[in-house]
Amino acid sequence: xxxxxxxxxxxxxTLASPLKQQxxxxxxxxxxxxxxxxxxxxxxxxYKHLLEQKAKxxxxxxxxxxxxxxxxxxxxxxxxxxxxxxxxxxxxxxxPPPSPSTPSASPPTPSQxxxxxxxxxxxxxxxxxxxxxxxxxxxxxxxIEYIWRARHLSDKNSLCAVIPHETYLRIEKSAxxxxxxxxxxxxxDQGIELHFLQWQFSSPTTVNVMFTxxxxxxxxxxxxxxxxxxTHHLDISEEKGIVLLQGxxxxxxxxxxxxxKWLLMALQKFYGAEEGVGGAGGEVGRRRELMRLFSEGRQxxxxxxxxxxxxxxx
Numbered sequence: 001x002x003x004x005x006x007x008x009x010x011x012x013x014t015l016a017s018p019l020k021q022q023x024x025x026x027x028x029x030x031x032x033x034x035x036x037x038x039x040x041x042x043x044x045x046x047y048k049h050l051l052e053q054k055a056k057x058x059x060x061x062x063x064x065x066x067x068x069x070x071x072x073x074x075x076x077x078x079x080x081x082x083x084x085x086x087x088x089x090x091x092x093x094x095x096p097p098p099s100p101s102t103p104s105a106s107p108p109t110p111s112q113x114x115x116x117x118x119x120x121x122x123x124x125x126x127x128x129x130x131x132x133x134x135x136x137x138x139x140x141x142x143x144i145e146y147i148w149r150a151r152h153l154s155d156k157n158s159l160c161a162v163i164p165h166e167t168y169l170r171i172e173k174s175a176x177x178x179x180x181x182x183x184x185x186x187x188x189d190q191g192i193e194l195h196f197l198q199w200q201f202s203s204p205t206t207v208n209v210m211f212t213x214x215x216x217x218x219x220x221x222x223x224x225x226x227x228x229x230x231t232h233h234l235d236i237s238e239e240k241g242i243v244l245l246q247g248x249x250x251x252x253x254x255x256x257x258x259x260x261k262w263l264l265m266a267l268q269k270f271y272g273a274e275e276g277v278g279g280a281g282g283e284v285g286r287r288r289e290l291m292r293l294f295s296e297g298r299q300x301x302x303x304x305x306x307x308x309x310x311x312x313x314x
Contacts, residue, residue, distance in 0.1 A: 126206065127233040130246065141240050148244055157257060159230060159247035159264065167272055168232065168243040172207065174271040175199040178291040182214060183266045184307045185259055192307055195255075195263060207232040211263055213254060227253035228260040269313050283312065 048063065055066040067074070127133055131151055136144055145162040152160040163171075179199045184192045194214040201207050210226035217224045230247030237243050249260045270291060273284040287309055293301040 125231065125246070127235045127244065130233075133235055137236060137239060141242050144236070144240060144242065144244075152246065155248075157249045157251060159228075159245070159249065159257070159260060161245040161264075163232070163243045163245055165237045165241045165243055168234075168237070170274060171268070171271045174288075174291070175207075175209070176201075178271075178295045181270065181291055181294055182303075182306070183211075183263055183270070184303075184310045185255075185263060186310075187259075194303070197263075197267065205234045207234070209267065211255075211260070225250070225253070227255045228263065230264065266310055266313060283309070 051063045051066060055061070055063055058066060058069065060066050060069060131148070136147065139147065141162075148162055149160060152158040176199075180197065182194050182196050185195055187193050196212050196214045196217050197209055198212075199207065199209050209230050209232075211228040211230075212224050212226045228247060228249045230245060233244040233246065235244075247260070247264075249255060249257050255263075270287045273287060286305075290301065290306050290309065292298075
């Protein structure tokens, strides 16, 4: 089993507990969200009798002695678990190119010099295919928001929102720096599940973000299908100062519409925060640092720190 699969599975089990649901409201997405809360399970206490049996079979007097005896193996596992996830195929992390002043020992290989190839979304739609753009421009932003929401009311698997253009520009700036990331999704009675997101800049007016279970990515690689695809339409952003968001959740792909909304809210918190707010040690600084470490493939990237950061989102 690879380090990434252990990374995706083991921490999830240690965090499993019933979740308390609350209703939250996100200003940018403006959709009802269920806040998942969970506490950590004391794994050592849960399996104490098994550890005692193991210590006895090893001729040791206590569980503490057992931990000390296996300390090298435990430390090695921790180092492996904290290593950045290894992404499949062409989505493997690429280190940043050396600066011009830094001599390079050898020229980069083609696989290193090319950006990751992100698959196109089969669900991508232009704004004109959803709504008459020429007529929508006759309305003010508030009326457009009402029309946009009414357009999606009948689709139970639909996601929609109206985002201020200024907020979207912050999100886009971060997305171009960090086109791939992972987000933890708290699951009731199942602990934490990691989901992989990737941005796709299809055209000047169409930007997609796709979510896929990280476990499925490990199993299917480039053939993994997104469970949620979200499109940002910028067609009227200059004239009206808003970006229209539209997305869909695929049925029977393991993620509900409410869980997809949670992932969107978490994405907003990581990608949409204003630079300089709270300083490097504040929540914005911590989240930007996690994104940087992941994008650069640094070993310092800490999944547990990512989970802890998501737990503080409100």
